[in-house]
Amino acid sequence: MKLTNIIALSTAAILCLASCEMKNELTGSLVSKEDTGAVELEVSVKQPVSQTRAEEVATNDFPVTIQGTSTGVTDVLKEYATADEVPSSITVPVGEYTISSHSPGTLEKQMSAPYYTGSTDITVTKDVASQVDVVCRMANSRIQMIYGEDFKEAFSEWTITIDDGSEMALSYTQANLTPDAIYWHFDGNVTAITVNIKAKTVEGNTVTESRTFRKSDAAENYEEVGDAFTGGDALEIAMGTVESSTGDLTGITITTNITFENESESVEIPTTDPDEPGEGGGDPVEPGEGAVTLNLPADVTYSISAGDAPASADAYIASEAGLDKIIVTITAGNDAFQAILVDLKMDGQSFLAENGGVDLIDNADFGSLVATVGSKAPTDGTKEYTFPIGAFFTFLNTTGATDDGKSHEFHITVTDKNGETATGVFKVTINE
Template sequence: MKNIFLICLTLMAVLFTFSACHSEKMETGATDVTGQLSLASMKMEVDLKVDTVYPQSRAGVDVSNFLLTIKNSQGEQVEQYTYSEMPEIISLPVGTYTVVASSAEAATNGFDVPFYTGSTEQFTIKENELTEVFALTCRLANVMISVEYDEELRKLMGEDVVTNVKIGDNSLDIPSSETRKAYLIAPASAGSMDITLKGTIDGESVTEVKRVDNVQAGQYNIIKYVLNSVDDGTNSNVGGNLNIAINIDSSMTSSDETVGVNPGEEPGIDDFPTDGGEEPGDGDGDSDGDGEGGITSDINITGKKLGDSSFDIDQTQTITGATTLIVGIEAPAGIQNLKVKITSAGNDDFNGIGEGLGEFDLAHSDSMNENAQAMIPVLGLPIDDAVLNQPNLDFNISKFTSMLAGFEGTHTFKITVTDNQGKTESKSLVINVPKK
């Protein structure tokens, strides 16, 4: 069984080799001996697959003014041209190089300013030889954002309503009248995005903040505001307080996070604490103290079955062979994210497999890396609709146990669940495989 995992590890290494925009650092020294680089046959294209929500925006991008930069193996710029003016043949010292294309010198924050970039794999210039570069694909390298309001909500909105979006140190105000796509500089790795709605709605001042995790380059987030009517339960007449739901929908991660926004407390209604008023949890509709009404039960992650019995997930479990192993997950508000990270102590081979899979989200398989997308379905784990919005779930890794038994050491499955109210609970399933 150990050989099965070693084969998988080898396949992962192959996948990494062919990952997009990858460049391997190699050493090269300065020399007077030269060779030639041919760019005559190089074609450049822009991959717009992130723009799946609005098909009409998939028009071709004009690449004539893209910057084409040739860098040596130390990452230093050797030559730079615009794509429309680049020479067909370039003489370069013998060595290793990469061609990098970008739509601008750097990404910026603003409207209608997408930043596309891409690079070739490294290539070698050899003495008195002609090296050709044939193709280069650029992809969106910042975060694209749109804000939408439903018509019922727009009828109640003042002209001062604005959405502020902040990613790290980068921030942008998006007025309610703005229809262009917004772009923010992406974090170096997956980070968080803070969304703040401000302005006058139905004559009341609104300020509400929502945080969205797993924001990264190449992602298109659509912020949707929807007006809901909420009956306070004190009478049978139609009406009640107003509640605004913020739905964050990303074409990359298919996230769908929701938060209630209170546009102001009406007389006789205290279901929602006012901004700057009572402490969270004082409102009658918020028994769990998170500032939101509705379902308030906690998330539970428990040891449901090991062999024929339940087990304590907070204790290390020992296995010596194939067995039933199920973790029970309860999230009454519905699962929004189910993230798993696998690590290993004392076994580099298995730890390497975990690193290759990365932290994967079973609720959003399109956010997984290529290795996880290939491996997870084979292991029989539930994904996408079998996880997303489910109130109960069996995280069944029984298929894992027969393979895991071939890797002695202590292995950890960190399980992190986030529900549709933004609550998060994390548990670590620790498995010990003793030395045979």
């Protein structure tokens, strides 16, 4: 073959290849492959040592998120509704990622069960399968109230609040003599907790007590344990009485014990007068002058068929400056109760949030409502009031179970004569 023909054929072949390559580029079939690696992940739970004998926590329904955190992969976001839906191997571009998981739902201030959450940072490299175990730890703390027999025999009624300095306090009354454990989320750096008690003896005398305890004062401390209450801690608060040698009631005892997350044995925490620093030092926990107190009962869940609705649910409200407004708005947990709220007026005011809520102060219609449970409306300037939210249970029972994932919510905003405010939410969930 002549050299000119060889050159011509070669040129034609090159042009053909170039043409095909350009065609492939234009049609998108010629793609530059990005460097990738793989992630193989598991989700596990680290329970507090004191609970490891309990039933193992299943993580198959924990949602999982993979979020890119380094340059070039920040737009990579993979979300799985449950751990069961996560593939055995996930291909992602090389880079740095944060992988997180948690119990279903959201972490609330007060819950009836532990809530676990965890995350881990990883670096994905080219052609390498990175094995990751996202370990979820308990984010809330277990609080158990215990009444001694002597306490139950000595007092006919009481309100006990556990105050960590946040806008919401945990409240207990005589309505439930064997309260379940509460799982409480400590926000921020909570180093001290105050227990306030107002009780009436069977003879009708009023007894009050306030004690503070600090984690740093625990009888045993460990190097890895800080001074702040954190998720995984378990607290027991036991109520008792003090009697004189003649058997007369002279006071109330409060015994507190804590079990740290990584320990199996509980240790005592001594309590102190809130006006004095504890043995571990630090400033005392004192309410501000004119501060508003709003102590809500524990959220309620009950069944209509079982008939286990609590006898009462009282919110304790107080301010030395005098109460100016108590605004209540209600969010219905089903359509039937919503229909009642639309028509329910209290001195012309509506409990619906869009209508501004109802001010309980000197509200005659509200007074008529709570008269059914032996209470009355608060008066302007009164320094304390017990709001019997249980008066609404009659309405709630007639409207049936709340919708799945919903509760009846009572939103309360209290303002005193100094303009100080406190807010809180009480929730009622009803099953068939």
